[in-house]
Amino acid sequence: MAPSDCGGQALKRRFGAGVDNLSRNVDRINQLNVFPVPDGDTGINLYHTVRRAYREIERCDSDDVSVIAGRFAYGALMGARGNSGTILSQLLKGFADGLGEASTISAERLAVACNAAVAQSYTAVSAPTEGTILTVAREAAEDLQRGDRGSESLRKMLERLVATARASLANTPDLLPILREADVVDAGGMGLLCFLEGMQNGTSRTQVTSFQPTASLPAPAVHAESYGYDVQFLMIGADLDIDEARRELEQIGWSVIVASAGDTIKVHIHARNPAIPLDFAIKSGAALDDVVVENMELQVQQRQSEGLALADRGDTEPSGVSVVAVVEGEGLRAVYQSLRCSAIVPGGGGHNPAAEDIVAAINETPSERVIVLPNDSNIALAARQAADLVAGKQASVVATENVLQGIGAMLAFGDALDAEADFDATATKMRAAADDIRSVEITRASRSTSFGGLQINQNDFIALVDGTIRAASPDLDDVAVEALAALQTSGAELATIYYGAGVSARETDQLIRRLTKSIGGLEFEAVYGGQPLYPFLISVE
Amino acid sequence: MTSSHIRIAADSVCDLPAELVDLLNINIIPTYVNIGGESIPDDGASLDRSRFFRDLPAMSSLPTTAAPSPGDAEAFYRAILDDGAERIVSIHVPEKLSGTLNAMRLGARSVGEARVTLVDSLQLTFGIGFQVWAAAELAAQGAALETILDAIERVRLHTRVYAIIDTMEYLRRSGRVNTLVASLGGLLKIKPIVRVNEGEVTSIGRARTWSRAVRRLRELTLEQTPIERLAILHIANRPGAASFLEDIGDLAPSDTLVIETSPTLGAHIGPGAIGVATLNAEWRH
Numbered sequence: 001m002a003p004s005d006c007g008g009q010a011l012k013r014r015f016g017a018g019v020d021n022l023s024r025n026v027d028r029i030n031q032l033n034v035f036p037v038p039d040g041d042t043g044i045n046l047y048h049t050v051r052r053a054y055r056e057i058e059r060c061d062s063d064d065v066s067v068i069a070g071r072f073a074y075g076a077l078m079g080a081r082g083n084s085g086t087i088l089s090q091l092l093k094g095f096a097d098g099l100g101e102a103s104t105i106s107a108e109r110l111a112v113a114c115n116a117a118v119a120q121s122y123t124a125v126s127a128p129t130e131g132t133i134l135t136v137a138r139e140a141a142e143d144l145q146r147g148d149r150g151s152e153s154l155r156k157m158l159e160r161l162v163a164t165a166r167a168s169l170a171n172t173p174d175l176l177p178i179l180r181e182a183d184v185v186d187a188g189g190m191g192l193l194c195f196l197e198g199m200q201n202g203t204s205r206t207q208v209t210s211f212q213p214t215a216s217l218p219a220p221a222v223h224a225e226s227y228g229y230d231v232q233f234l235m236i237g238a239d240l241d242i243d244e245a246r247r248e249l250e251q252i253g254w255s256v257i258v259a260s261a262g263d264t265i266k267v268h269i270h271a272r273n274p275a276i277p278l279d280f281a282i283k284s285g286a287a288l289d290d291v292v293v294e295n296m297e298l299q300v301q302q303r304q305s306e307g308l309a310l311a312d313r314g315d316t317e318p319s320g321v322s323v324v325a326v327v328e329g330e331g332l333r334a335v336y337q338s339l340r341c342s343a344i345v346p347g348g349g350g351h352n353p354a355a356e357d358i359v360a361a362i363n364e365t366p367s368e369r370v371i372v373l374p375n376d377s378n379i380a381l382a383a384r385q386a387a388d389l390v391a392g393k394q395a396s397v398v399a400t401e402n403v404l405q406g407i408g409a410m411l412a413f414g415d416a417l418d419a420e421a422d423f424d425a426t427a428t429k430m431r432a433a434a435d436d437i438r439s440v441e442i443t444r445a446s447r448s449t450s451f452g453g454l455q456i457n458q459n460d461f462i463a464l465v466d467g468t469i470r471a472a473s474p475d476l477d478d479v480a481v482e483a484l485a486a487l488q489t490s491g492a493e494l495a496t497i498y499y500g501a502g503v504s505a506r507e508t509d510q511l512i513r514r515l516t517k518s519i520g521g522l523e524f525e526a527v528y529g530g531q532p533l534y535p536f537l538i539s540v541e
Numbered sequence: 542m543t544s545s546h547i548r549i550a551a552d553s554v555c556d557l558p559a560e561l562v563d564l565l566n567i568n569i570i571p572t573y574v575n576i577g578g579e580s581i582p583d584d585g586a587s588l589d590r591s592r593f594f595r596d597l598p599a600m601s602s603l604p605t606t607a608a609p610s611p612g613d614a615e616a617f618y619r620a621i622l623d624d625g626a627e628r629i630v631s632i633h634v635p636e637k638l639s640g641t642l643n644a645m646r647l648g649a650r651s652v653g654e655a656r657v658t659l660v661d662s663l664q665l666t667f668g669i670g671f672q673v674w675a676a677a678e679l680a681a682q683g684a685a686l687e688t689i690l691d692a693i694e695r696v697r698l699h700t701r702v703y704a705i706i707d708t709m710e711y712l713r714r715s716g717r718v719n720t721l722v723a724s725l726g727g728l729l730k731i732k733p734i735v736r737v738n739e740g741e742v743t744s745i746g747r748a749r750t751w752s753r754a755v756r757r758l759r760e761l762t763l764e765q766t767p768i769e770r771l772a773i774l775h776i777a778n779r780p781g782a783a784s785f786l787e788d789i790g791d792l793a794p795s796d797t798l799v800i801e802t803s804p805t806l807g808a809h810i811g812p813g814a815i816g817v818a819t820l821n822a823e824w825r826h
Binding site: 334335338339340407411414415417418419493494496523525527541 | 725727728729731744745746747750751752753
């Protein structure tokens with residue numbers, strides 16, 4: 001190790017200091033909410049993400065940076081919450097991958113790992129937006145690779161990384177007009193900067209606040225579906241492309257898991273014909289090892305003939321597809337359950353579940369194939385991450401943006417079950433049904449601002465119509481009436497009003513009487529939702 | 542009137558109009574509707590269907606339905622045999638949903654089981670009606686028993702019966718289709734689209750609005766072209782049935798029937814529902 005290089009335990013201390021500094025700045029980061037709706041709690045999301053990450057290394061004595069970084073990244077992937085948390089977890093995963101087998105970090109290695117981190121994070125979002133945490137990370141990492149940086153010491157490199165990140169963060173309002181309008185810098189970028197600053201300064205710190213160990217993730221459910229073969233093998237070869245392998249294998253079978261270590265790719269796949277994945281592996285130039293083929297159908301028959309009860313699959317759906325949804329509010333939960341949603345993760349409206357909460361819910365369902373409804377654009381990334389992380393099941397995200405779209409999707413799910421539609425067709429139907437729902441979400445403004453010509457005062461009721469603020473007023477019913485008028489309800493027949501916690505059925509009926517008078521041709525239905533923060537959620541179809 | 546050696550019998554759930562019943566020499570045994578303390582046979586005379594459905598929403602307790610008694614069945618068969626029939630093919634509401642077949646079996650035992658062939662139609666309303674209609678046409682031509690039974694089977698396989706239901710209230714209260722009700726979810730108002738198949742009523746769709754349900758019913762109907770026979774069914778919703786028929790346009794055969802279904806079925810489904818029974822022309826091949 002060169003004198004300035006960093007070993008595993010030093011990296012652990014730096015991570016700890018980063019977590020600590022981020023934790024101290026949660027409120028500051030939260031206050032950078034861009035939208036005056038209570039779903040931008042970036043600080044708390046990042047905090048949960050890095051705390052969970054640190055739990056993985058807390059008791060790890062390894063002085064190997066690849067071990068520490070790998071475990072920290074794993075914890076972040078599992079604990080990721082919100083979009084920024086998910087992006088941070090991807091940065092950490094890329095960072096760990098970029099370190100490779102290295103046991104210490106040199107200045108040069110730091111630059112390589114940071115750039116690998118950025119590359120990984122950009123692949124995690126379908127439409128990367130500049131002026132966010134992504135930009136801050138990218139500009140800081142790019143600077144490390146410039147010119148003669150390789151000769152600098154690690155300490156100097158970290159200083160530079162933080163300084164560039166700070167400058168980049170200050171520039172975010174120039175890249176993202178919405179930040180400029182609200183006169184803030186990007187909250188996620190701010191969170192990253194806090195983490196990096198902590199890492200830069202905090203080498204002396206040995207420990208962050210310790211955590212209670214929590215229960216480990218539930219084991220994947222028993223494979224009781226009786227279709228096809230379970231095929232596992234190792235592909236060995238120097239030039240194997242793991243992404244290509246994953247893509248190809250996903251065409252061949254289901255429940256595909258592909259993981260790589262060095263020159264080896266571990267494959268797990270369910271396929272109707274086991275020869276096809278093996279054939280693909282040979283043709284890709286790999287040597288095969290450790291081939292295991294099991295006939296799942298026979299296994300099930302065997303269990304049945306032995307008189308053993310199969311795992312309790314009481315609510316297993318005939319087509320073997322289950323739904324996991326993120327829903328807040330007891331009434332809405334009941335609606336989802338009545339529409340055969342197998343597992344519900346509490347969350348939404350500013351309280352974002354971690355990827356591992358969603359993983360646990362996916363594992364809880366009786367099916368091998370699971371559709372996840374995030375019901376919030378801030379949860380979509382964590383849901384995708386959970387779908388990728390889950391082992392032994394195929395999970396797919398139908399990116400619903402609110403619980404109302406999710407209910408539309410659940411109705412289509414019932415139809416798909418009736419038709420015994422396959423997994424992809426089910427997801428497609430649910431997506432289309434979600435898109436048919438028009439939504440009005442009414443909540444309170446968390447701060448004063450102006451938006452699209454509307455002057456909004458803190459605590460005003462505001463209505464988001466299909467995701468965009470269209471009405472604001474101190475009077476709840478006024479906002480609802482205005483929002484429905486803005487919705488252009490011609491052609492629509494039914495408005496379902498889910499009333500939240502703190503609103504009574506009688507108040508909802510009063511609103512409906514007023515709406516019936518002012519908006520013609522629309523039928524209204526009141527349903528108890530019990531959701532926090534949103535007095536009324538209204539779907540129009 | 543000459544009676545062919547095989548006679549076709551059915552229960553009133555088959556919904557065949559009286560003119561067809563007379564024309565094809567079919568024998569219909571009425572099922573019963575119990576309203577309050579009264580048990581009224583659905584024989585086309587004792588119970589005014591339209592009036593029954595008009596009054597249904599206001600009835601303090603939901604009417605129940607009842608199969609004919611084994612004694613009714615015995616008398617029914619005896620009368621047909623006394624009229625000169627050698628055999629009876631007797632087509633009925635599914636055993637899964639009604640005690641009718643069991644009563645008919647007991648009745649058949651009393652008159653000599655060998656002379657009565659019982660058929661579970663596995664269908665409802667005109668889904669039974671198409672089978673009875675085709676069987677009676679063949680019987681009138683003097684067809685053999687095997688030919689008639691084979692035709693009934695093929696008609697059944699080419700029949701589709703769909704309905705859209707305006708309110709879940711009656712299904713829920715009926716208790717006969719609990720799995721159907723459970724599959725539809727109870728907390729939102731839903732206009733279920735159901736199919737009658739293999740003796741069961743199953744959901745195939747959930748519309749939140751009536752007009753979407755109607756669109757879906759139309760699509761399902763058009764999937765069945767070429768349609769040889771079509772019946773538009775309704776429960777206290779003649780305007781809905783008429784406008785649906787208009788929607789189908791030229792694809793509907795000229796002899797399409799508009800039928801208000803029997804109270805025996807309607808009491809479980811509730812006013813407002815409309816449905817279709819289609820017989821695809823392929824059944825003859």
